[in-house]
Amino acid sequence: MKIFSADQIYQADKSTIQKEQIKSDELMERAATQLFEWLHSRLRGTQVNIQLFCGIGNNGGDGIALARMLHGHGYSIKVHVVNYSDKRSEDFLLNMERLKDLKVWPDFINKESDLPEISPNDIVVDAIFGIGLNRAPEDWVGKLIGHINDSRAFVLSVDVPSGLPVDRGPWNTSYVIRASYVLSFQLPKLVFFLPDTGIYVNQWEVLDIGLDPEFISNADSDFELIGRPEVLPMYRPRLKFSHKGSYGHAVIVGGSYGKIGAVQLASNACLSIGSGLVTAFIPKCGYDSLQTAVPEVMVLTGSREKNISRIEIPFEPSVLAIGVGIGQDDDTVAAFALFLKKNKSPMVIDADGLNILSQNPELLKDVPQLSVLTPHPKELERLIGDWGSDFEKLEKAKVFALQHNFVIVIKGAHTITIYNGKGYVNTTGNPGMATAGSGDVLTGMITGLMAQGYPPVEAAIFGVYLHGLAGDLGASKKGYEALKASILVDSIGDAYADLLRQPEMEQKEGH
Secondary structure (H helix, E strand, C coil), X not given: CEECCHHHHHHHHHHHHHHHCCCHHHHHHHHHHHHHHHHHHHHCCCCCEEEEEECCCHHHHHHHHHHHHHHHCCCEEEEEEECCCCCXXXXXXXXXXXXXXXXXXXXXXXXXXXXXXXXXXXXEEEECCCCCCCCCCCHHHHHHHHHHHHCCCEEEEECCCCCCCCCCCCCCHHHCCCECEEEEECCCCHHHHCCCCHHHECCEEEECXXXXXXXXXXXXXXXXXXXXXXXXXXXXXXXXXXXXXXXXXXXXXXXXXXXXXXXHHHHHHHHHCCCCEEEEEECHHHHHHHHHHCCCCEEEECCCCCCCCCCCCCCCCCEEEECCCCCCCHHHHHHHHHHHHHCCCCEEECCHHHHHHHHCHHHHHHCCCCCEECCCHHHHHXXXXXXXXXXXXXXXXXXXXXXXXXXXEECCCCCEEEECCEEEEECCCCHHHCCCCHHHHHHHHHHHHHHCCCXXXXXXXXXXXHHHHHHHHHHHHHCCCCCCHHHHHHCHHHHHHHHCCCCHHXXXXXX
């Protein structure tokens, strides 16, 4: 599913109006109908007070049209018009007249108005600002927003929480609605998925308001939301007469004294996602434990007992992952640098492998193109420098990825894969995955997919999705707090099965 900028959404609206030969207020009516049906299907006439806070632009017009429909179905409503400007959109004014025709008289709130009383048992519909917000709300509007946030009422935001712009971070974090639920028209907004702005969106859902499908299909977007429909076509079924050699030989280079578990997790995940063969290259101290813990993995050791001082692989792997648990000893850094100059295999680089690169940026030129780098936020900051907002972070990551022709996997609540100027936002995963070793498992999974022949960007997108799905399935059995990295590995097979499940309707029809 594409994620559009504010300008692209306006263009989609315009294209729909032109192609369908409808008026803009008809499109607003369509949007309000979807809002009403969502609410009505859940309330079914329940006696509850609904307070609608409507601005004087098109977002407010949506709210006014919704108020008319709620009133027509007998709901108890109170409409507040937040009078923040002398300018009013034509469709807002038109819907105001329609509401007044029903003898419903809004309460106008301005700078001098007292704040309306809101009960924790009320439902608040937030339709103050839409996607066109281009400056900070005035202080008195910000005070109203804070009042709504403090009310403890259920807050339903129309399209986007008011005070939150869609193409940048907020000007004032206190002047943003903290929505219980957001109903986003046609497509989600990038701000729903970023650490600095996603905190204002507890839950969200897309409402299909029938925007021009041809425009949406043909328009290029900088970001795409990745769910089951997007990753299912990436899956490569196994052939009947294939063998272990058909699915590649991956090598995991890493480990140091006390951190052999990182290689164990990555190697096990690499096997579990389907790599035909996996070899771990580790210091001598990890030989017995790794052979015992994962007997399916072959093991090579360096000459040192506690750390890697030289990397020698006696064959050319299909793909090689490096960095998990490897440490940053001087001789390990030297071994890493020397190996980069000799290596010809595609690479996945994580953990201390990334930290070594950030401290020795001259090594970047020796990293193969299309390598996959999997930083968490601090590792990313060391690579690309600091940033002022999540939007700046993404732009700097895009530049870095383009400069080196890398795939960058920015780990987080919604992991974002960056490649060739575009971002792919993941939808699976949960807070239980904030646990030691989770990143090592992801490294192994992406490596295992590349070993099987998945292109690096597909391996990253698909691996991130399956990683999160394994976490969701594991958490459903163990809970968030008890979700360990080893449970993620054990859940990879379940994630494949869940991805490939046949919908119930297809099963009934015999497909």
